[in-house]
Amino acid sequence: MACMSVLTRDEAHNRAQLLDVHRYTIELDLTTGDDTFDSRTQIRFTVLTDQDDTDTFVEVKPAELRSVTLDGHPLDPDTLHGNRLPLKGLTPGEHELHVDATMHYSRTGEGMHRFTDPADGETYVYTQLFMDDVQRVFAAFDQPDLKAVFEMTVTAPHHWTVLANGITRHLGQGRWKAAPTPLIPTYLVAVAAGPWHTVRTEHRGLPFALHCRRSLAPHLDTDADELLDITRACFDRYHEKFQEPYPFDSYDQAFVPEFNAGAMENPGLVTFRDEFVFRSAVTDTQRQTRAMVIAHEMAHMWFGDLVTLTWWDDIWLNESFAEYMGYQTTAEATRFTDTWTDFGITRKPWGYDADQRPSTHPVAPENVQDTASALLNFDGISYAKGASALRQLVAWLGEKDFLAGINTHIDRHKFANATLADFIDSLASATDRDVHAWADAWLRTTGVDTLTPHLHTDNGHRHLTVRRADDDSRPHRITLGLYDHDLDDTRGLTLRTRLEADLPSHGDTTISAPGPRPALLVLNDGDLTYAKIRFDDHSFRTIRTHLSGLPDPLTRAVVWNALRDAVRDGDLPATTYLDIARTHLPHETDPALVHGALTFATTHIAGRYTTPEQRPAALTTLTDLCRDLIRRTEDGDHPDLRLIAVRHRIDTAAHPDTIAAWLADGTVPGGPELDPELRWRILTRLAVLDATDEAAIAAELAHDPSATGQEGAARCRAALPHEDTKAHAWDAMFHTDDLSNYLFTATAQGFWQPEQADLVRPYVARYYKDAVALAARRGPAIAEAAGHWAFPAHAVDPETLRLGEKCLRKADPTPALRRKLVDQLDDLARALRVRQA
Numbered sequence: 001m002a003c004m005s006v007l008t009r010d011e012a013h014n015r016a017q018l019l020d021v022h023r024y025t026i027e028l029d030l031t032t033g034d035d036t037f038d039s040r041t042q043i044r045f046t047v048l049t050d051q052d053d054t055d056t057f058v059e060v061k062p063a064e065l066r067s068v069t070l071d072g073h074p075l076d077p078d079t080l081h082g083n084r085l086p087l088k089g090l091t092p093g094e095h096e097l098h099v100d101a102t103m104h105y106s107r108t109g110e111g112m113h114r115f116t117d118p119a120d121g122e123t124y125v126y127t128q129l130f131m132d133d134v135q136r137v138f139a140a141f142d143q144p145d146l147k148a149v150f151e152m153t154v155t156a157p158h159h160w161t162v163l164a165n166g167i168t169r170h171l172g173q174g175r176w177k178a179a180p181t182p183l184i185p186t187y188l189v190a191v192a193a194g195p196w197h198t199v200r201t202e203h204r205g206l207p208f209a210l211h212c213r214r215s216l217a218p219h220l221d222t223d224a225d226e227l228l229d230i231t232r233a234c235f236d237r238y239h240e241k242f243q244e245p246y247p248f249d250s251y252d253q254a255f256v257p258e259f260n261a262g263a264m265e266n267p268g269l270v271t272f273r274d275e276f277v278f279r280s281a282v283t284d285t286q287r288q289t290r291a292m293v294i295a296h297e298m299a300h301m302w303f304g305d306l307v308t309l310t311w312w313d314d315i316w317l318n319e320s321f322a323e324y325m326g327y328q329t330t331a332e333a334t335r336f337t338d339t340w341t342d343f344g345i346t347r348k349p350w351g352y353d354a355d356q357r358p359s360t361h362p363v364a365p366e367n368v369q370d371t372a373s374a375l376l377n378f379d380g381i382s383y384a385k386g387a388s389a390l391r392q393l394v395a396w397l398g399e400k401d402f403l404a405g406i407n408t409h410i411d412r413h414k415f416a417n418a419t420l421a422d423f424i425d426s427l428a429s430a431t432d433r434d435v436h437a438w439a440d441a442w443l444r445t446t447g448v449d450t451l452t453p454h455l456h457t458d459n460g461h462r463h464l465t466v467r468r469a470d471d472d473s474r475p476h477r478i479t480l481g482l483y484d485h486d487l488d489d490t491r492g493l494t495l496r497t498r499l500e501a502d503l504p505s506h507g508d509t510t511i512s513a514p515g516p517r518p519a520l521l522v523l524n525d526g527d528l529t530y531a532k533i534r535f536d537d538h539s540f541r542t543i544r545t546h547l548s549g550l551p552d553p554l555t556r557a558v559v560w561n562a563l564r565d566a567v568r569d570g571d572l573p574a575t576t577y578l579d580i581a582r583t584h585l586p587h588e589t590d591p592a593l594v595h596g597a598l599t600f601a602t603t604h605i606a607g608r609y610t611t612p613e614q615r616p617a618a619l620t621t622l623t624d625l626c627r628d629l630i631r632r633t634e635d636g637d638h639p640d641l642r643l644i645a646v647r648h649r650i651d652t653a654a655h656p657d658t659i660a661a662w663l664a665d666g667t668v669p670g671g672p673e674l675d676p677e678l679r680w681r682i683l684t685r686l687a688v689l690d691a692t693d694e695a696a697i698a699a700e701l702a703h704d705p706s707a708t709g710q711e712g713a714a715r716c717r718a719a720l721p722h723e724d725t726k727a728h729a730w731d732a733m734f735h736t737d738d739l740s741n742y743l744f745t746a747t748a749q750g751f752w753q754p755e756q757a758d759l760v761r762p763y764v765a766r767y768y769k770d771a772v773a774l775a776a777r778r779g780p781a782i783a784e785a786a787g788h789w790a791f792p793a794h795a796v797d798p799e800t801l802r803l804g805e806k807c808l809r810k811a812d813p814t815p816a817l818r819r820k821l822v823d824q825l826d827d828l829a830r831a832l833r834v835r836q837a
Contacts (some may be wrong), residue, residue, distance in 0.1 A: 006084045006372040012143040021047040021148040021280025029155045036102045040415035041138040043097045047090045057084040071099045095491035099139035107740040108781040109260035111136025119215035119706045124194030127254045132371045134186045143415040145310045147183040156193045163192040165268040183415045192254045199224045199638040211254040216277045216539045237333035244406045245308045258742045265300030280677035283640040287590045288336040296326030306660030310417040312374030323682040344527045344557035345596035351384030357826045364443040372815045390444045395528045396477045404430035441474045449490035452534040464513040476503040481525030482518040532565045548584035570837035574609040577805045591640040598648045611715040622652040634670045656691035687719035688753045711746035718750030734770040748789035768807035774787030775817035787820020796831045
């Protein structure tokens with residue numbers, strides 16, 4: 001097969017100048033077999049140039065291209081080169097293209113994904129067309145600024161329901177027709193078909209619905225009221241924020257299997273990974289995350305769907321805006337009022353980490369040359385850093401002016417496309433502040449600024465100087481928190497005052513800090529800016545003894561992040577972080593903070609930053625910490641903290657006896673009873689410790705034959721410390737191509753274990769060659785999974801780094817895999833530096 005071409009920015013610009021695409025009429029037949037489906041597309045478009053004999057192309061990735069006609073004249077299907085079908089000799093005026101093709105179903109979450117539920121044998125399909133995967137489903141002029149109307153007809157098995165962007169109606173004999181869409185881009189077209197379980201309601205005159213697999217129906221029904229309440233509350237809040245009403249005819253939310261992202265903002269049909277239909281116990285923080293994702297995707301209906309980027313260099317604007325609005329609107333409109341604490345401890349470090357790697361890029365990059373490059377920018381910078389930048393903008397600009405600019409932007413560009421320049425112009429129209437200069441400083445630069453406090457006395461007056469690194473480049477509007485010891489609580493701290501300061505782009509800033517020296521000084525208290533912070537020596541001593549006594553969880557999140565950054569930078573010993581966690585997490589009341597700090601301690605410190613000789617002591621510290629949390633929560637008043645502690649106690653178990661007894665009894669003493677998630681978690685850890693076997697795994701799978709059970713079994717089998725099980729797992733991941741995206745990830749999660757370093761050592765060298773070949777065969781989604789989950793992250797040694805750098809120089813990995821390897825190798829080099837520090 002010919003190599004598939006990526007679309008370049010110049011090609012897209014030229015084609016947008018040439019064409020005006022009016023309407024797609026698409027017919028899909030999903031009844032032709034398990035491997036392929038039929039796709040027939042009619043595209044009506046106008047050539048805008050005055051020149052005769054103009055050439056362009058349409059994209060399609062068929063299993064078989066049966067026929068093509070242009071204005072009634074047949075074209076030769078054999079002219080298809082890769083994914084491009086040339087259209088030559090076009091004259092000015094209107095044209096009509098017909099493409100009849102057979103298309104492959106996907107098992108990687110790209111294009112038209114097909115899934116058969118092992119729980120009941122029912123099959124479901126859904127589309128994920130982001131970036132350039134529409135070509136896997138129907139022929140299209142596939143770029144975001146060629147918006148068109150889409151009419152969709154789908155033939156499906158008779159017992160299926162078909163969902164689409166517009167309201168669908170059943171025509172009989174398995175044929176479904178969707179209402180025509182308004183003008184939308186190709187990547188937002190959506191279809192989901194199968195025997196869905198559905199919960200329907202109506203709000204403000206629009207039909208709302210939730211959909212999931214039938215086997216998940218009881219779990220969806222349990223949470224349906226919560227999900228619909230959140231949906232209605234966010235919908236109403238956005239109508240208070242935005243002057244333009246919701247622009248589509250319905251609002252469906254479908255929870256679909258084996259979904260690669262968290263969710264996708266298809267207008268009228270938002271798709272979510274169906275792990276959000278909880279089948280086991282979850283914390284309130286996990287429910288909050290689900291609510292935030294609902295709010296995030298709904299924000300896209302205005303920002304991304306109604307107003308769409310012109311080219312992929314502005315994808316940050318879609319995602320940063322939705323990320324900011326998702327957290328802010330959830331806090332305003334739902335019972336989850338502490339969303340920014342979770343953002344600070346969980347989401348923001350994703351941005352900080354990405355921004356310190358060689359692959360960093362500006363929030364708004366200027367040179368995204370093609371779609372392959374654009375796909376790499378879906379990272380912590382476009383989401384977490386971008387949302388942080390917008391939060392800082394709102395703090396600097398004021399929410400009233402910010403929303404006024406947003407509404408101007410929507411009004412100017414609705415049902416059309418826009419650029420960063422358009423966005424900044426809209427904001428500038430609502431304020432006297434220099435928004436263009438702000439954008440240059442915040443959106444066109446890379447890296448993380450570092451702010452360090454210095455308290456000093458001058459002529460009897462106390463002053464605070466905020467020092468900056470020489471290469472810092474951004475202005476910051478920050479709050480400085482001054483805390484004293486609580487005279488009524490020896491473990492507590494009390495807020496004396498908060499000082500606001502505007503820091504210029506460069507140089508130190510000095511402000512007055514009257515009164516005695518505070519016990520603790522926290523820069524960026526409230527977490528309104530995006531910067532690493534440090535502590536003066538006096539404040540750090542207070543943190544070691546009184547961190548859990550800070551009254552505000554968001555302040556505690558800022559402190560925990562600062563400690564995390566210091567460890568990663570080699571400025572704080574990893575063992576000191578563990579000591580602070582051991583001292584304070586047993587007293588922490590916020591589940592998001594406990595989860596975030598424990599996850600960093602378990603994954604990064606015990607898993608990478610400590611040497612093999614130090615790891616047992618680190619695990620013992622974490623086990624003792626979790627044991628103390630479990631004992632503290634025996635009264636049942638803190639079920640979320642208890643569940644988090646139980647999960648991490650399982651993950652850090654160095655000996656099998658305790659958790660094996662929990663599994664045998666079906667409960668943790670004092671609760672909780674073991675649900676499927678906890679049972680598979682224990683069984684995975686027992687497999688790592690060589691304390692279970694294939695018979696036990698098969699028995700558990702027979703008890704839980706669901707899709708999640710299949711993933712749990714794959715993870716357990718890959719974790720067994722035997723040569724034959726490792727060889728089988730490796731072959732399944734890298735050679736057979738039979739694993740779906742989720743089963744590949746589960747197998748990879750089980751394969752590498754620090755406790756099994758000697759056993760898996762031969763596979764470290766094999767990884768690079770096999771991952772390169774796999775990525776080339778199976779595409780970006782599996783390349784991403786191979787680079788993330790299948791990378792030997794435990795192997796923190798110079799040889800792993802040398803082999804990886806050699807692979808980058810000589811093996812020519814695909815762009816998606818190359819990006820993951822660059823990031824992983826930088827993280828590995830950082831781990832080596834942390835160990836040496």
